[in-house]
Amino acid sequence: METILVLTHVDETGLALTKASMEAVTAGVELARQHTATLTIGILGPASVEAATAAAGAVAATGARLLAVSGEAFAQPRYATDAAACEALCRAAQASIILAPGSSRFVRVAAGVAHRLGGFIDTHITSLSSNDAVDATRWFYRQRVEAVVSRDARPWFLLLDAGTHAAFAGESGVAQVEAVAVTLPAVRTAVEGLRSPMRDAQTIRPDAKLLFVAGAGWTKKQPDGQIHVAEAGELILAFLRLSGASLGSSKSLADQKAEGSDGEQSVLPFLTHMNQIGQTGSTPRHAKGLSTCCHGEEPHVVGWRFIGERRAISLDANCGWTRGKADVVYVADAFQVIAKVNALLEAHTG
């Protein structure tokens, strides 16, 4: 019989579990029910036992055993301390299957923890299914090949992609949390905080319904023979503000640097490689995606695997989007269309 541990961690407030953690809890509850398995939830990161108890309240309705590693040393994401904490939680739970969200915090340490426990790990899991065994679905070759994998070796760590399960929504309650002691390892890394590379606005919005992708065409010569980068930037930022969309970019645009910036600044100053979608970029999950001034070639489009409805605006009637990669392609000038869209959205918002 399986024993299931869901590893979770708190958000930046230190008092609540992250949304991705709550999604992993849902997966754990479902898997435990299917296997009639015992369920434990491990919480990493609260600054105190009181904070751990507060965070655990949101999952009290699972009826799971609740474990926590808390303390100032574990409040910040860092390999040495997080690995030690996760190892202690896993040993305390004696779990055969460990589920965890594929957050940057757990992605950094989960493989190392699996190794310490003599276990194995698979990541980017998009769904779990059970017969007698546990099967996990994940993608290979940058979302181009889909496989269902299984392992008979235990413990088995499975990192779940965000957005693949609904967040656990049980009623909050009073939680009984068992504190797990951890011998603090040697710490040689100090976490100094978070830094946003965006100069003007936060353009990456993982929870947005719409992904807006800008391609290199925004910086090319327009029908008047001139380049209109400043106008492109204004149109894009206005669209993001009015629509609430998240901004993605093709590699070719993210690679471009502004003239006279000594290679310091992107041609669109609010754009960085973190906006990049595709083979060497991200693969975000949004209900809809709108591509503009982008050819829709395969290395870019692999990053659209988890975008539901896809539309594109392109001057090229033979671009990649027209070959079965988008639902609708408008052969048109994105400068004109987005200006009109912005005007309509502005009018709608009053």
Place this chain on the structure above:
Amino acid sequence: MNSNSSKEGFMAQALQIVVCAGIVPDPLQTLEPVTGPNGPGLKNEMVLPAVLDPWAACALYEAAQLVTKNPGSKLWLMSLGPKAKLQQVMMTVGQKAAFELVPIYGPIGGFPDAHSTAAALAEAIAALPGLDRERLLLFGGWESATRGAGVTLQLVGERLGITNQFQGVDQITLREDGSFEVLERVEGGRHQVSVCAGTPAVLGWATGNLAEPRNNPQTGMANMRGIMPALQKAKHVELAANGLSYVSVNLPKQQRETRVEKNMSADEIASELVEWIGAE
């Protein structure tokens, strides 16, 4: 962000950098999974044009710049794959950065188990002549373009006892006292800023911010003097499955019925888009 993602403003220090980088099919190739006697693979995998794994290539360029700016430093490029593929890819990669190649012969592709791959890499690193593991910076991509699991580098680090690990790295800034600042990608388009007291450390690179270096025939010629002998004496490893089995391997349904609108005015398109954006 500074365009030089590997920065320093201090006296140079000799570094020892090992970059782990796999071989992957050129992203423009069509991939078709097939199942053979040894498990899943790609159709015609051995004849597909291959490139150095893109994120690992970013790690290589960052490492090369650090080595260039820090005299006395050394850069190893470790890659596991079939001999023919390694030979083909190194002809190109060898022109972009100066390194000592450490090839390991093994299966190609994303389907072998990451734990076995990591064990082979860790063993080879531990056996590198002249490597001072206390000074080691272990670089690689934060994920491969094949398996895409993002675990191999961590497992190698654990096997080597390295507990300063960073993933999704976009920048390292070396400091005079031997410490270094690292920017790691975290959720919401932000970086976590950390300062590590010193080596050894593992850095799984995202894109960084360096452009791909141009091919330099002189660098290529110099590299070839080491690459060819290294390819001649490389060892072969078998990779255990570690209980991993594949229930199914398939191509996703990705073809959509595309409606191509060539004659709509900007006004008409805008109206349709606004309605679409607002629709639940």
